[in-house]
Amino acid sequence: MELDPLILSRIQFAFVVSFHAIFPVFTIGLASYIAVLEGLAFKTRNPVWTKLSTFWTKVFAVVFGMGVVSGIVMSFQFGTNWSAFSQASANFLGPILSYEVITAFFLEAAFLGVLLFGRDKVPAGVHLFAAIMVATGTFISSFWILAANSWMQTPAGVEFREGVFHVVSWSEAIFNPSFPYRFMHMALASFLTGGFVVAGVSAWYLLRGREVEANRKALSMCLWLLLFIAPAQAVVGDFHGLNTLEHQPTKVAAMEGNWETSRNVPLLLFAIPDQENQTNHFEIGIPSLASLILTHEWDGEVPGLNEVAVEEQPPVAIVFWSFRIMVGIGVLMILFALAGLFLRAGGRLYKTRWYLQGMRFMSIAPFFAVLTGWFVTEVGRAPWLVYGMMTQAESVTPSLTGGMALFTLIGYIVVYALVFSAGVYYLMRVLYVGLEDSDDEEHASDRPARPLSAAHVPFEIESGSHGVHQAKPANEGGH
Amino acid sequence: MELFDLALIWAFIIGFGIIMYVLMDGFDLGVGILFPFAPSEEDRDTMMNSVAPVWDGNETWLVLGGAGLLAAFPMVYSIFLPALYIGVFLLLAGLIFRGVAFEFRFKARTSRYLWNWSFAGGSTIAAFAQGAVVGAYIQGFNTVNGAYVGGALDWLTPFTVLTGLGMLAGYALLGSTWLIMKTEGRLQEWAYRVSAPLLIAVLVVFGIISVWTPFVDDMVRERWFSNLSVIWILPALTLLCAFQIWRSVRNRFEGMPFVATMGLFITTYLGLVVSKWPYVVPPNYTLWDAASAYESQLFLLLGLLFVIPIVLAYTAWTYWVFRGKVRAGEGYH
Numbered sequence: 162m163e164l165d166p167l168i169l170s171r172i173q174f175a176f177v178v179s180f181h182a183i184f185p186v187f188t189i190g191l192a193s194y195i196a197v198l199e200g201l202a203f204k205t206r207n208p209v210w211t212k213l214s215t216f217w218t219k220v221f222a223v224v225f226g227m228g229v230v231s232g233i234v235m236s237f238q239f240g241t242n243w244s245a246f247s248q249a250s251a252n253f254l255g256p257i258l259s260y261e262v263i264t265a266f267f268l269e270a271a272f273l274g275v276l277l278f279g280r281d282k283v284p285a286g287v288h289l290f291a292a293i294m295v296a297t298g299t300f301i302s303s304f305w306i307l308a309a310n311s312w313m314q315t316p317a318g319v320e321f322r323e324g325v326f327h328v329v330s331w332s333e334a335i336f337n338p339s340f341p342y343r344f345m346h347m348a349l350a351s352f353l354t355g356g357f358v359v360a361g362v363s364a365w366y367l368l369r370g371r372e373v374e375a376n377r378k379a380l381s382m383c384l385w386l387l388l389f390i391a392p393a394q395a396v397v398g399d400f401h402g403l404n405t406l407e408h409q410p411t412k413v414a415a416m417e418g419n420w421e422t423s424r425n426v427p428l429l430l431f432a433i434p435d436q437e438n439q440t441n442h443f444e445i446g447i448p449s450l451a452s453l454i455l456t457h458e459w460d461g462e463v464p465g466l467n468e469v470a471v472e473e474q475p476p477v478a479i480v481f482w483s484f485r486i487m488v489g490i491g492v493l494m495i496l497f498a499l500a501g502l503f504l505r506a507g508g509r510l511y512k513t514r515w516y517l518q519g520m521r522f523m524s525i526a527p528f529f530a531v532l533t534g535w536f537v538t539e540v541g542r543a544p545w546l547v548y549g550m551m552t553q554a555e556s557v558t559p560s561l562t563g564g565m566a567l568f569t570l571i572g573y574i575v576v577y578a579l580v581f582s583a584g585v586y587y588l589m590r591v592l593y594v595g596l597e598d599s600d601d602e603e604h605a606s607d608r609p610a611r612p613l614s615a616a617h618v619p620f621e622i623e624s625g626s627h628g629v630h631q632a633k634p635a636n637e638g639g640h
Numbered sequence: 641m642e643l644f645d646l647a648l649i650w651a652f653i654i655g656f657g658i659i660m661y662v663l664m665d666g667f668d669l670g671v672g673i674l675f676p677f678a679p680s681e682e683d684r685d686t687m688m689n690s691v692a693p694v695w696d697g698n699e700t701w702l703v704l705g706g707a708g709l710l711a712a713f714p715m716v717y718s719i720f721l722p723a724l725y726i727g728v729f730l731l732l733a734g735l736i737f738r739g740v741a742f743e744f745r746f747k748a749r750t751s752r753y754l755w756n757w758s759f760a761g762g763s764t765i766a767a768f769a770q771g772a773v774v775g776a777y778i779q780g781f782n783t784v785n786g787a788y789v790g791g792a793l794d795w796l797t798p799f800t801v802l803t804g805l806g807m808l809a810g811y812a813l814l815g816s817t818w819l820i821m822k823t824e825g826r827l828q829e830w831a832y833r834v835s836a837p838l839l840i841a842v843l844v845v846f847g848i849i850s851v852w853t854p855f856v857d858d859m860v861r862e863r864w865f866s867n868l869s870v871i872w873i874l875p876a877l878t879l880l881c882a883f884q885i886w887r888s889v890r891n892r893f894e895g896m897p898f899v900a901t902m903g904l905f906i907t908t909y910l911g912l913v914v915s916k917w918p919y920v921v922p923p924n925y926t927l928w929d930a931a932s933a934y935e936s937q938l939f940l941l942l943g944l945l946f947v948i949p950i951v952l953a954y955t956a957w958t959y960w961v962f963r964g965k966v967r968a969g970e971g972y973h
Contacts, residue, residue: 223743229696230739234732236706240721241728247710248718248786252933255711256940262704263944267951270700271958274693282961327933558722560788569729576733580740587747 164563167554170242173570177234179532180577184228186531189303190355191221192296199292203285209375216596217359222277223591227584242566246546246556253319253328257309257335265302269295307347311340313547314538315408321550338408342401349394350534353494354527356383356390361524362592364517372596377511384501391498395491406455409548410464411473412541415480417451422465426451434477439466475543483536490530497523646938647931650712653944657708659909661701663902668695670815672738672763673808674834675756682968683827684756690822690966692742697955699735711940715786715930716920723781723788724773724795731769738762764808771807774912775800778853780922799856806845810905813838817885817897824965835889835897843882846908850875853915857922860915871914878907
């Protein structure tokens with residue numbers, strides 16, 4: 162069998178970018194949370210905030226480290242496997258990616274060093290400033306990378322001359338039609354991810370009766386946040402979908418599993434798309450609802466996959482099912498956020514075990530929602546790389562052989578499998594050790610070896626007083 | 641009408657970015673290369689802590705190198721990376737293993753030795769691969785119509801193996817002189833001891849490369865043995881730096897060995913630049929052939945002039961925050 166460098170490159174890019182994406186989506190949200198905790202610690206001088214911040218900064222360090230190393234790979238993927246695309250789009254993508262490096266990556270890297278290692282070396286206010294700069298850096302970074310991605314989805318502000326894109330308007334190219342929606346959708350996704358992870362971990366600690374005061378505060382904060390942003394995400398997602406309908410109707414047709422342009426299109430809850438025969442099997446749907454959602458009219462006309470040639474259709478089943486998983490998780494998130502409000506109103510939030518258990522499992526849900534969401538948008542634009550202007554087949558590196566692509570694909574899978582399992586392992590260890598006083602190194606380090614029990618609780622609540630001594634040198638440092 | 645020769649300005653900027661990366665990531669890669677040979681596990685802790693707060697920022701210069709090339713000289717980006725495909729993968733895999741080792745090693749207990757090897761092995765492979773890239777650049781690339789048409793392993797020759805080893809020795813020397821500056825006691829004494837043999841290794845390998853290069857490339861021979869004799873000042877300065885390293889290590893100076901090693905790198909680098917100027921994808925394409933559109937170079941340049949001074953300022957500030965000697969047991973872990 163002939164190895165196809167195009168398919169292998171697509172698999173490779175999907176793999177490395179999916180692996181990379183789960184880290185920043187978490188750290189963007191977490192960085193803001195840490196900045197808030199540092200701010201509260203600075204303002205109230207309550208050691209509980211410092212304790213929470215120190216703990217979550219440790220988690221941040223592990224995840225951010227994996228994000229950085231997998232991100233370095235990304236900045237070279239364009240050249241190694243997609244050099245024809247790089248050459249053609251460099252006039253726009255080059256400056257945009259460079260702006261990301263100089264305005265965001267350096268900011269994050271420099272101030273992360275201070276955030277992690279500088280608590281005793283700089284004044285408390287400077288430490289807070291470092292936390293804010295790291296959080297700011299993560300947002301600036303997502304601004305540029307989403308501008309680049311959105312431009313590939315809805316290209317604007319460029320002319321295609323002699324095989325190369327030339328920028329005619331930077332503002333139109335950066336603020337291209339899908340950018341504002343994608344940016345809002347992704348920013349909220351980051352907050353949802355950070356919020357559900359912190360809430361889930363706090364719930365788990367509460368189930369075990371560890372550091373009750375701090376973890377109640379953390380859970381409560383997150384639930385207030387989620388109560389607003391989980392429903393907001395549904396609204397933003399709807400606007401994003403309408404924008405996609407306008408600019409990439411084929412993608413929406415694939416999301417809905419709608420083969421033929423028609424009116425009164427049902428919202429399919431279940432179906433098995435059959436690309437070969439251009440139809441669905443085992444459809445279960447709600448009549449006319451897709452028309453209503455997409456056109457805001459019961460009998461609105463929804464474009465189908467038959468508007469384009471069969472070769473120009475994306476792999477429908479992947480897009481269709483990814484979209485359903487993403488939306489399903491989104492609905493679960495809203496339900497959990499609302500349930501939190503009701504339990505809080507009844508004063509039972511911290512004692513309802515099924516809810517805390519549920520939150521614990523919800524901590525991994527946002528990652529699946531984010532990945533499936535990206536599958537929808539990335540797979541949904543196939544076979545285009547720059548929508549309507551440059552296909553994936555035209556973009557791949559001409560000198561690349563199937564063997565080379567397979568070699569590095571296997572290589573990346575092996576490397577990432579090792580790094581990822583080690584990362585998860587150490588992350589679990591950080592979580593097991595928990596917020597308990599890190600002064601007490603011996604105690605903390607033998608903790609994971611033995612079963613955790615509620616017997617620790619009285620000790621841990623008292624240990625909060627150590628934090629006062631801990632915080633002090635920070636004010637005197639930096640001289 | 642184009643007001644400035646932006647391609648030329650960009651060549652200077654990218655050139656500056658490359659040497660910044662080599663100097664800054666060079667010493668922390670060097671610390672990784674020396675890692676297995678350290679006197680004790682406690683010294684390894686200190687070595688790692690001496691670079692832990694800054695390595696991430698240092699590697700960001702590499703990412704800027706990648707993105708900057710794409711922006712200013714897309715032809716370089718889209719020829720080098722396919723041509724060096726396997727080498728680039730090894731470089732990235734090395735950087736991944738050493739990068740995660742910073743966090744994982746301090747969290748590990750029984751598996752700590754694995755992360756020692758991950759850090760050392762990753763640093764060594766990354767350093768070697770970078771040296772091989774330099775060698776491949778000197779060799780030149782098989783191109784047609786601005787695209788690479790050669791094979792997967794064309795870059796791997798005896799010459800590039802030698803430049804890889806040269807980079808390995810050079811980074812190790814940067815690492816050892818960094819440790820002289822940042823540590824004290826037994827570890828510093830050890831760093832003094834290994835610096836002299838490392839310097840000899842660097843001089844031997846760099847010497848062989850210098851003699852060999854004119855045979856690899858006619859243009860280089862032409863340049864050095866024609867009437868442009870003023871450039872001979874560069875190798876003279878390199879030797880002066882080498883002498884300064886040797887003298888300052890012998891006299892137990894703390895900062896000078898590192899400074900002089902940086903000088904050695906800078907003069908060698910300038911020597912390379914004058915050898916190949918103005919070819920960025922030898923033997924066919926000059927920096928003007930490889931440039932991106934004028935408006936793209938201009939758009940990024942305006943931002944760069946404004947932002948890079950700020951980046952340099954806060955980078956310098958973080959080095960200042962973590963100034964002074966690194967002692968055992970320090971760090972947030």
